[in-house]
Amino acid sequence: MRILQVSLVLLLSCAGAPRALHTAPPGVEKHVEGLDFTKAGDEAVEVLRGYLRLDTINPPGNETIGAEYLKAELAKDGIESQVHEFAPGRGSLIARLKASKPSGEKPLCLLSHIDTVPAETELWPKEQGPLSGALVDGMIWGRGALDMKGMGTLELQVFRWLSRKNVPLHRDVILLAVADEEVGEGGMKLVTGPLWDELQCSHVINEGGMGIRGLFTENQTAFAISVGEKxxxxxxxxxxxxxxxxxxxxxxxxxxxxxxxxxxxxxxxxxxxxxxxxxxxxxxxxxxxxxxxxxxxxxxxxxxxxxxxxxxxxxxxxxxxxxxxxxxxxxxxxxxxxxxxxxxxxxxxxxxxxxxxxxxxxxxxxxxxxxxxxxxxxxxxxFEAAVSETDDAFFDALARHAVEGRDDAVAGPVISPGYTDSILARAKGARAYGFVPFDITPEELATFHGRDERVSVKNVHRGLEILYRAVVDVAAVP
Ligand SMILES: [Zn+2]
CATH class of the missing domain: 3.30.70.360 (Alpha-Beta Plaits)
Known part of the structure; x- marks a missing residue:
């Protein structure tokens, strides 16, 4: 018994104290007031459905049609954007909201990829095919719903709402939707290569982690924010x-x-x-x-x-x-x-x-x-594994808003077993966080790259709110 006690004390002494968390600057909350996330979410659903109907399956990719689609959406709000091709038809979109009161902090970049993995159309439900964008029983169907046109749509909508609400920014916010993540990172190589000097993102949000129901405990969602990749x-x-x-x-x-x-x-x-x-x-x-x-x-x-x-x-x-x-x-x-x-x-x-x-x-x-x-x-x-710092205001903002108002959710960092375009951003010194703010079941997760990929309307609504609040916390002037 005594031996057990001594060894327990020794074991427990190894546990480190948790760090102090970064909080939102006081006053920043007002930029969220008046935004109806249900209405904004409904718009996001329609944008996503249109995006899913575009065939950007890679190979061959043809991402320029996706980039032009996003460009046209931004143009409706009078926001300019550019499409850069690394090869014919292989376009990536870049748009920027300038800081009105620059704090000196480098840009926050919202990254997604336009291409998707192939889909065996004949194996999908007839009316809910990979290029259908069908909305059935509260679920939006199509290749890319989870990986990652859903997130790309949330980023686009956050970006246009910052513009619509004229949110004053202390750092630039950049929207990046890139080609060829699934095969050769052609789009991201262009972004982190010749285009990087103009971008200089210090923070990037991208795919990598999600909220998974029952990951550790039944009826609890663990929002895993990927801070590194093997x-x-x-x-x-x-x-x-x-x-x-x-x-x-x-x-x-x-x-x-x-x-x-x-x-x-x-x-x-x-x-x-x-x-x-x-x-x-x-x-x-x-x-x-x-x-x-x-x-x-x-x-x-x-x-x-x-x-x-x-x-x-x-x-x-x-x-x-x-x-x-x-x-x-x-x-x-x-x-x-x-x-x-x-x-x-x-x-x-x-x-x-x-x-x-x-x-x-x-x-x-x-x-x-x-x-x-x-x-x-x-x-x-x-290539070697790379990990971004977790003692970071943006990381904390993502974790905070993911679980806000919920007793049945927890958020924390993970290292992803797979790699994404984030490796190229980390190699440039950016802190990259892989986090799609959806709360999904293991069954829904299994549709990732599957023959029934889909995301719920509820997740689009809630994900939009999580992402918008987190971005406002770290980019808006209080
Ligand atoms: Zn992906």
């Missing part, structure tokens, strides 16, 4: 050996060497490592929920001891606490069933937590197969 290491692992005839197997054939190497690589034991962002999200959930589980969640060392098994049990949370490596395909084959090729290869997709460099991961993998002859590693793509 790095990647894409590898070709090639096995070489003696070519020959399939009728006379030997030990030095490339395919068998590859199988042996893959067996060793697949058996790699990843060491779990919880990121500060995840400790912070759990602390917030624990603080909200109380009880024994809540107590455990508020103390990092207790989380390590008691919660790690659960975190490692689900693919989604496991990806959040480990460096993962997945074999995603094979290359190279003999010219006939009876021909053994001299070379064959596997492709691997590794995702790296902050703190693991691509080089370190490659060395770890190479060490696992060092006893096998004829195995070579080739890097196809590699």
């Amino acid at each position: 790095g990647i290491l894409w590898l070709r692992v090639t096995a070489e050996g003696e070519a020959g005839h399939g009728s006379t197997p030997t030990d030095n054939r490339a395919p068998m060497r590859l199988v042996a190497a893959m067996e060793k690589l697949a058996a790699r034991q990843a060491k779990p490592r919880i990121q500060p962002a995840m400790y912070e999200l759990m602390r917030r959930v624990g603080e909200k929920n109380g009880g024994f589980t809540g107590f455990v969640m508020q103390h990092p060392s207790l989380v390590d001891t008691f919660a790690m098994k659960k975190l490692l049990g689900k693919p989604t949370t496991r990806a959040g606490v480990t460096d993962t490596c997945q074999i995603t395909g094979f290359e190279g084959k003999g010219s006939a069933p009876n021909v053994i090729p001299s070379q064959t290869a596997a492709i691997m997709d590794c995702r790296l937590l902050p703190g693991t460099t691509p080089k370190a991961m490659q060395e770890e993998l190479e060490a696992l197969v060092k006893d096998l002859p004829g195995i070579k590693f080739e890097v196809l793509q590699a």
Whole structure:
């Protein structure tokens, strides 16, 4: 008993005190007064439905039609914008609201991508197809509803309402709707390349996190704000050996060497490592929920001891606490069933937590197969994880408004297992937050890239209010 007490004290002493949160400047609230979010939300729904009807499936993209659509919407409010193409038909839109009383703070940028992933039209419900923009039973259907024309529409509407209400700004607010996020980041490369000098965003909001119902606790929504993204290491692992005839197997054939190497690589034991962002999200959930589980969640060392098994049990949370490596395909084959090729290869997709460099991961993998002859590693793509500061007024504003007036919601930071255009903004020194302020069920989340992608009217209404309030807090003059 005594031993337990001592170890508990030691464990608890590791828990850090939560930081002081940034609050909205007094007086800024008046810029929200008089805005009817139900009416504004209804307009957003119609804009989104029109946007979903445009085919910007990538490949090929054709984002210019989407950019021109947004441009025409802005023009109705007399707001100028420019469309920049990185290739014919591959346009990105930029519009800017200038600060009337500049504080010296750099622009706040509202980023979305215009392109969507492909959709197998024949698998969708007939009347609610991927390019239908159909509104049925309070749900808006179409490819991009969640990823991410829905958010792009919210950003457009926030932007035009700032203009309509003549909200005085102390920093520029920039609307960025870019091409080609889903394939080659062509639009964002243009934005963070030749166009960046004019933009200089210090803060970017983009996709990455959402509110998920029941993520930790039933009947509670956890709004996950992505503050960072895992790095990647894409590898070709090639096995070489003696070519020959399939009728006379030997030990030095490339395919068998590859199988042996893959067996060793697949058996790699990843060491779990919880990121500060995840400790912070759990602390917030624990603080909200109380009880024994809540107590455990508020103390990092207790989380390590008691919660790690659960975190490692689900693919989604496991990806959040480990460096993962997945074999995603094979290359190279003999010219006939009876021909053994001299070379064959596997492709691997590794995702790296902050703190693991691509080089370190490659060395770890190479060490696992060092006893096998004829195995070579080739890097196809590699970049390190990047994380934005959470001690930030915009981060706090997003978290605050997401849960405002709700007992059944909590908001906190996460590191996304996948990457988005935010990596390019972070590389330019911007703080990027991935947060689509929708409150969705796991079933709705499953429609992301699925054959039934949709978002509720209620989410469009509420999301618009969350985003508008957060932007006003950090960009408006009180
Ligand atoms: Zn997306």
